[in-house]
Amino acid sequence: MQHTTTSPGLSAKKFFYRDDVAGIIFSLPFIIGFFMFIIVPMIMSLGYSLSEYNILSPARFIGLKNYIKIFTDDPLFYKSIAVTFYYALVSVPLRLAFALLVAMMLKQTTKATGLYRAVYYLPSIIGGSVAVSILWKRMFASDGVLNRLLAVIGIQTDFAWLGSTHTAIWVLIILSVWQFGSSMLIFLASLKQIPVTLYEASWVDGAGKWKQFTRITLPLLTPTIFFNLVMQMIHGFLAFTQCYIITQGKPLNSTLFYMVYTYRQSFEYFNAGYAAALAWLMLIIIGLITSLLFLTKRFWVFEGEE
C-alpha cells in the first residue's frame, strides 16, 4: 500500500510533512488557544458589556447604558481609577529606581555578590503569594512588627497603618517596591552589556563616576528601563491579590484597586454586564497608557546604532 503514489495515506503523509504544513501544526496550540481563550471571551464580554446581565438570568441588551452609567453615575469608578493610577504611578518608578540603585551597587563582583543578589531577588519570587500578603497584613497591624520595632528605637505607637486613608495605600506600595529584585536582575544583565571601553575612554577624558553614570550608563539602560516601565505599569494597573487580601479596599475605599472593584461588581453584586464594561474600559486605558509611553519613547529612550 505504501508503494503506490496514488494512495490517500501516502499523499496525506506527504502533505503532513510539507514544511509549511508542519509549521502550522506546530503553531496549532497557539491558534486554538488564542481563539478559544482570548478571542471568544473578548467577543462575549463585548456583548455582555452592552447588556444587563446577572449571570443567573439571560442577558438583556441595553446598548451603551453600562458605559454611560460608569461615567455619569458611579463615584466608585472614579475613586478606583484614581487609587489605581496613584498606586501604579508611584510604585513602578520607585521599584525601578530601587532596582537600578541596587544593581549599580552589585555591579562590582566580590565573593559575596552571588549571595547578595539572591537575597535581593528572593522577595520577587514569593512576593506574589498569599502567604506574603497575609504576612504584610499582620506586619502593619497596630500590634504588628513595625510598631514593635519602632518601640525598640523609642517610638511608642499603636498606629493602625492599614486603618488610615493616608497610609494604607503605602502598605501596598511598599509591598510592590519590596519586589524590585527581578528588575534588578534585568538591569544587572543590561549593565554587563555596556562595553568597558566606554568607561575607560570617558575616564581618560576626565569624566567622574557621576558623569559616567548620567552620560553612559543611564542612556544605555533606557531601552531596558522603557520595557520594564511598560510591562510593570500594565501589571500595576491590574494588581488584585494584594489589595483583595490585605486591605479589601478599606479604609473608605482609599485602596480600592480597579480590578477588585471589577471583581466585586461581577461576583459580589452580580452585575456581570457592568463589570464587563469596566473590564473593557480598563483595556482601553491600558492601551492608551501604553501608546502614550511609546509616544514619549523617542524623547528619552536611546535606540543605539543597530
Add this chain to the structure above:
Amino acid sequence: MLQKKNYSAVLYHIIICLFGFVMVYPLAWMIMSSFKESNTIFATANHLIPDKFILDNYRNGWKGFARVGFGTFFKNSFFISTLATAGTIASSAMVAYGFARCEYKGRKILFSLMLVSMMLPAQVLMIPQYLWYQKLGWVGSFRPLIIPYYFATQGFFVYLIYNFIKGVPRDLDEAAVIDGCSKYGIFGRIMLPLTVPALITSGIFSFIWRWDDFLSALLYINSSNMYPVSLALKLFSDPSSSSDYGAMFAMATLSIMPCMIIFIFLQKYLVEGIATTGLKG
C-alpha cells in the same frame, strides 16, 4: 591608600548587608513566628528568635479547616501546578519552534498576535473567561486552571523559548535535513534536547506562578476539598475561621517552601530567564 580602600570595601559590605537584612526581615519574622507559641507572637514581635522552638503550630495548622487538612490542599496545588506546567512547556516549545524555524503564510501575523497577548494580562479577561468557562461547564472543576495552559496561552514562555531557538545555529537543522530528518524529527531530536535550559527556566517560572495563583482558584474552585494552598490559606487566615496566628504563619511558611526550594537549588535558571527575556523586549 590601601587602608582607605579597605575601609570603603568594609563600608560597602556593611551597607549591602544591612539593606539585605531589612529585605529578608519580614520573611525571617514569619518563619520564626511559626515556631513561637501562638499567643506570644505579637507580644514578642520585636524578637526575631523564639525563646523556645515549638512545632505545635504546624500540628494545629496541618489539620486545616472545614474538615479538610492542608495535606489535601498541598496535593491539589501540586496536581494543578504540575499539570499546568507540563502543558505550558510542551505547547510553548512547539509553538516557539513553529515561529522560529518554519515558514508558512500568516506566521508573522500570528507572531505579532502572540506579542500582543503578552501585553494583555490574564486579569483583563477575568470576567469574560469566567462566563465562557461557565458556558463550557468548567466552573467548579480544575479544568480552567489546567486546560488553557495546554494551548500556549502565556506568550512569555513562547517568547523565551523562541529567543533560545533563535540562538541555535541553523547549520544543525540543515545537516539534519540532509540526513533525511523532517521538521518533526528536527524538533524532537535536535531542538528539544538543545533547548533544555530554556525549558527548565520556563518550567520553574510556570510552576511558581501556578503555585501562587490565587485569582483563578478564587473564581473557579468552590468546594473545600478542591482548594489549592493559596486559596485555602486565604480562607484559613480570615478572622471568622481562625485567630490562631501561629498556625496561620506555620501554614504560610509551608506554602512558600516549594518556591523557596526551587529558588535555592535552581536559582541559576531563574536568573538566566529573567536576564534573557528582559533584555530582548
